[in-house]
Amino acid sequence: MASTEIPDIVIGRLPVYLRALSLMAAAGQEITSSHELGEKLGISSAQIRKDLSHFGEFGKQGTGYRISHLQEQLRRILKVDREWTVALIGVGDVGQALVRYNGFRDRGFRVALAFDTDPVKVGQPIGDLTIQDIATLPDVVREQDVQIAVIAAPAKAAQEVAELCVQGGVRAILNYAPINLAVPKVIHVQYLDPVTHLQRMTYYLA
């Protein structure tokens, strides 16, 4: 089946399945089922089976899924059976936390470049990296074939930053700044704004 036929909402659940499987594997578990996975994730087992069926046959009726095999297949499908180089833009509080975060490496990502506009920060080390001038971003990311950027810049700078990323050939942006980015439709954008997530829940509170 062509990948374009699979709904994005299905793709969005695959990383969640992979994360749950990795936790099970880390705990020494070898086999799981759509039922168990569903219980853990609050998703119906039918939904999980249907999602996975887009990509082939991963378990046998009655015997469940071999976790290592399913992990391997999901990593291949999501293309995280390799390491993606990520450029981080904005080395404020959030950016610094991201550089120090040790949860990227074993899940397919390495923050290998850090940029900022602040002349005081440019040239300074952060973790193993040296903060680079954002003006150099398009050339640097193009040269290193970086396809993924994480924007942790302030809201008022984020649109301009996104444009520099697109200029440099970036294809996917994870945006922490609390604004919607105007970028060409071929660019993938995911948003991590804690407030929109909180507001989505207050609707339901008394």
Added chain:
Amino acid sequence: MASTEIPDIVIGRLPVYLRALSLMAAAGQEITSSHELGEKLGISSAQIRKDLSHFGEFGKQGTGYRISHLQEQLRRILKVDREWTVALIGVGDVGQALVRYNGFRDRGFRVALAFDTDPVKVGQPIGDLTIQDIATLPDVVREQDVQIAVIAAPAKAAQEVAELCVQGGVRAILNYAPINLAVPKVIHVQYLDPVTHLQRMTYYLA
């Protein structure tokens, strides 16, 4: 229409509309349209009109929406026309960034309590707060009627933290730890794991 009839995916878009309207208002704009809003957000104008129609009539055919009025109505619908007290658990890199984040206050939230397990951190100030012992969490949040928690604890601690939150009467959890939480169905949970968001995009990359 009863609120329970409105799909959660619609509710999820309302904070995004509100955020875009607030940026327009901050730029001095007074009127917008579903067309303009849709262009900014990459959502069809028909979708926006349909989403808003669940809650009443907010604009006039041909004259668009008065931004201040629509903001006011969305704030009321999302219940962020008030200030919610938020408890933060885990004062590591992410937690510290959240305490310092100045984008909560004008959007309906105030991080008023901070908890950690680390005896070195407990009792220390962070911003205007004093870090409290997590063992006291259920009593403290119940006493102060805190309904919202932000979990920025490590993955291995997050489930236990979530249970303490639920014990204390918390109804909504924003979880930064990269695990799915097992909590009663009445508890609302939103997840902010940068890696799942990145993996959702790598699927589409070459």
